[in-house]
Amino acid sequence: MMKDVCLACIGFILQTMIFLAAGRLVFRVLKLKEDISLQLILGYLAYFAVFEILFTPMTLLWVPLSTAAGIWAVIMAVAVLGAFLCIRRHRHMDGTPGQTVRVKAEAVWKQHSVMLLLLAAVIFLQCLIVIFYEDITVDAAYYVGTVSTSVYTNTLGRFDPFRGGILQNFQARYVLSAYPMNNAVWCRLLGIHPIVQAKIVMSCENVIIANLVIYQIGKRLFGKNRKKADLMVLFVCVLQLFCGTIYTAGTFFFTRSYEGKAILANIVFPVVLMCALWLYEEKEDRRVWAVLFITAVSALGFSGSAIILPAAVLAGMVPVMRMKRKLSGLPYCILCMVPSVLYAGVYFACKLGLLSLAAS
Amino acid sequence: MGGITIEELGMKFVDACMKLYWGPCWYPVLFAIGLIATLIWGRKKSSMIFIGCSAVLFLTVYNPVVVKYIIAKLGFDKEYYRFIWLLPVIPGVAYYGVKAVCLFPKRWMKAAAAAVLLGIFVLFGNPLDRVVNNFAFAENIYKVPDELIQVCGIIHENQNNPEQMARVVFDGTLNNKVRQYDASMRLIISRNSSIYRAGSTVTGVYDENSDGYKRQKALLDVVDYQLYDDMEAFKKALQETRTEFVVVSKNEELQKVLEENDCERIGETASYNIFRFVG
Numbered sequence: 001m002m003k004d005v006c007l008a009c010i011g012f013i014l015q016t017m018i019f020l021a022a023g024r025l026v027f028r029v030l031k032l033k034e035d036i037s038l039q040l041i042l043g044y045l046a047y048f049a050v051f052e053i054l055f056t057p058m059t060l061l062w063v064p065l066s067t068a069a070g071i072w073a074v075i076m077a078v079a080v081l082g083a084f085l086c087i088r089r090h091r092h093m094d095g096t097p098g099q100t101v102r103v104k105a106e107a108v109w110k111q112h113s114v115m116l117l118l119l120a121a122v123i124f125l126q127c128l129i130v131i132f133y134e135d136i137t138v139d140a141a142y143y144v145g146t147v148s149t150s151v152y153t154n155t156l157g158r159f160d161p162f163r164g165g166i167l168q169n170f171q172a173r174y175v176l177s178a179y180p181m182n183n184a185v186w187c188r189l190l191g192i193h194p195i196v197q198a199k200i201v202m203s204c205e206n207v208i209i210a211n212l213v214i215y216q217i218g219k220r221l222f223g224k225n226r227k228k229a230d231l232m233v234l235f236v237c238v239l240q241l242f243c244g245t246i247y248t249a250g251t252f253f254f255t256r257s258y259e260g261k262a263i264l265a266n267i268v269f270p271v272v273l274m275c276a277l278w279l280y281e282e283k284e285d286r287r288v289w290a291v292l293f294i295t296a297v298s299a300l301g302f303s304g305s306a307i308i309l310p311a312a313v314l315a316g317m318v319p320v321m322r323m324k325r326k327l328s329g330l331p332y333c334i335l336c337m338v339p340s341v342l343y344a345g346v347y348f349a350c351k352l353g354l355l356s357l358a359a360s
Numbered sequence: 361m362g363g364i365t366i367e368e369l370g371m372k373f374v375d376a377c378m379k380l381y382w383g384p385c386w387y388p389v390l391f392a393i394g395l396i397a398t399l400i401w402g403r404k405k406s407s408m409i410f411i412g413c414s415a416v417l418f419l420t421v422y423n424p425v426v427v428k429y430i431i432a433k434l435g436f437d438k439e440y441y442r443f444i445w446l447l448p449v450i451p452g453v454a455y456y457g458v459k460a461v462c463l464f465p466k467r468w469m470k471a472a473a474a475a476v477l478l479g480i481f482v483l484f485g486n487p488l489d490r491v492v493n494n495f496a497f498a499e500n501i502y503k504v505p506d507e508l509i510q511v512c513g514i515i516h517e518n519q520n521n522p523e524q525m526a527r528v529v530f531d532g533t534l535n536n537k538v539r540q541y542d543a544s545m546r547l548i549i550s551r552n553s554s555i556y557r558a559g560s561t562v563t564g565v566y567d568e569n570s571d572g573y574k575r576q577k578a579l580l581d582v583v584d585y586q587l588y589d590d591m592e593a594f595k596k597a598l599q600e601t602r603t604e605f606v607v608v609s610k611n612e613e614l615q616k617v618l619e620e621n622d623c624e625r626i627g628e629t630a631s632y633n634i635f636r637f638v639g
Binding site: 001004005008129132133134135136138140141144145148149151152153161162163164165193194195196199200214217218220221222228231232233234235236238239240241242243244245247248249250251254255261264265269270273276277280281305308311312314315316318319320322323 | 361362380381382383385387406407408409411412413415416417420421439441442443444445446448450451453454455457458461462474477478481482484485486487488489490491492495496497498499500501502503504525536537539540541542543544545546547548550551552555
């Protein structure tokens with residue numbers, strides 16, 4: 001058990017570093033101002049967008065998990081190296097050695113004051129809840145079962161997670177979302193137990209990202225006032241804890257945070273709201289659309305329910321375009337709906353029997 | 361969603377779903393009050409987005425006509441609650457809460473206002489069961505019962521060929537958990553047929569005369585429902601599915617019945633008996 005605890009800690013640190021590295025690259029490409037929380041959010045979304053684009057075809061082509069994990073490890077190493085070079089180049093171009101950690105910490109403390117401790121405590125409490133909570137819903141039999149089955153069989157989802165036999169055809173509602181395979185890849189690379197990876201490591205990552213998204217929404221709603229944004233995170237935490245029916249996003253957040261659906265409810269849809277607020281305040285809006293497009297692609301990887309993302313995009317972005325009296329973003333808005341529409345097309349083609357995705 | 365369908369409720373479906381989704385929670389009312397406040401005092405602020413967002417949603421995916429004629433066609437009845445995730449009630453209420461706190465000029469007043477608001481949130485909400493109330497502590501890092509780990513150990517110790525997957529009939533208390541922990545178990549009882557046998561069609565409808573379902577039912581009748589009317593069918597199902605092990609909750613009568621039907625007890629934990637099928 002100690003080994004699993006150590007591996008979970010290592011896995012958590014490594015995966016956070018990868019998200020940060022991916023975020024650094026996105027920041028570099030989109031020329032965004034330094035913001036560590038946004039960097040982590042965008043890194044997380046970009047990571048899963050690329051993962052989805054790569055792993056869905058690999059799954060359908062029956063690539064073994066070990067090969068897929070190797071390819072992904074190389075990509076992650078390149079991303080980390082790229083991010084490292086970005087940081088070095090940034091410092092070199094500045095002509096300064098970069099702010100010391102102490103100076104940065106002092107600046108952060110000045111902006112947040114004691115609210116930072118409150119924010120940290122809230123996120124830590126939420127992480128503790130998902131770490132120690134025992135979920136009894138039967139859905140885990142798929143979402144975690146497919147991870148352990150893929151690791152055991154060295155395949156990408158080709159075996160039935162419920163019983164263990166090989167599948168004749170992939171199930172369209174599951175196979176087009178590669179999120180569980182990310183857990184399988186990390187289990188393969190680090191030797192983490194699938195339950196520990198899915199229900200502890202990634203659940204904590206998801207909790208942290210979801211809180212940062214709320215923080216970003218708060219920051220944009222309160223004109224960059226960090227303390228107010230921190231308080232908003234605390235309020236959201238309490239509201240989520242007290243909106244208890246089996247359907248609410250809060251229930252999914254605390255009890256089923258390892259499921260793609262929970263990510264959709266607590267990260268993807270709030271990110272659309274964040275993008276809407278960002279669009280409201282931003283003059284150069286193409287960056288916002290780029291972020292929204294990355295979100296739309298990553299959403300497919302989390303859950304098939306991402307086919308409802310166009311409704312979220314419509315509800316979030318159209319009012320802002322109207323408020324700004326600037327409809328030039330409409331083509332981008334439609335473009336952000338395309339991934340979901342394509343996904344829905346493939347899904348319904350499979351459901352109607354027009355397409356079958358052979359697994360063996 | 362909650363057993364209700366668009367076909368059954370028609371135009372009232374959205375309303376019924378909203379009630380089911382929020383239950384006894386009053387946050388949508390707080391959100392609505394916030395929206396009214398925005399309409400009165402904050403027309404030029406970014407919070408207008410809550411108005412725009414809600415308006416678009418109520419015109420589209422919460423519009424009973426759209427739901428009845430479009431969403432029904434897509435077969436989204438069961439998952440309709442996911443559309444309600446789009447309504448920014450929680451961030452909205454939190455935002456209005458912070459705004460309310462900021463109305464007070466002094467720090468101590470702000471702190472007191474925040475505490476009062478938290479109290480209101482608690483009062484107007486509905487605590488998450490097994491999280492706020494009776495927290496469901498996991499027994500170990502794998503979040504499965506300790507006994508499941510012991511059961512898997514006993515099966516592996518008794519396998520004739522440890523290289524192959526063990527073919528096991530688990531009762532309903534372990535069947536959905538075991539493969540998360542140990543994927544080398546080949547389960548005989550399917551999750552969906554077990555849900556169907558329990559009377560739910562949420563995961564599918566089975567042809568009750570098919571050989572496959574009859575086998576599943578014969579096994580489920582004995583291990584989950586303790587119905588021993590047709591033990592021949594049970595034994596036949598074990599043979600046809602090449603079952604090696606049967607794991608059931610401790611029950612003297614069930615133990616006796618299994619032992620009389622070619623199942624040899626090879627181990628036990630505090631609550632489970634593990635049998636090898638030798639038929």
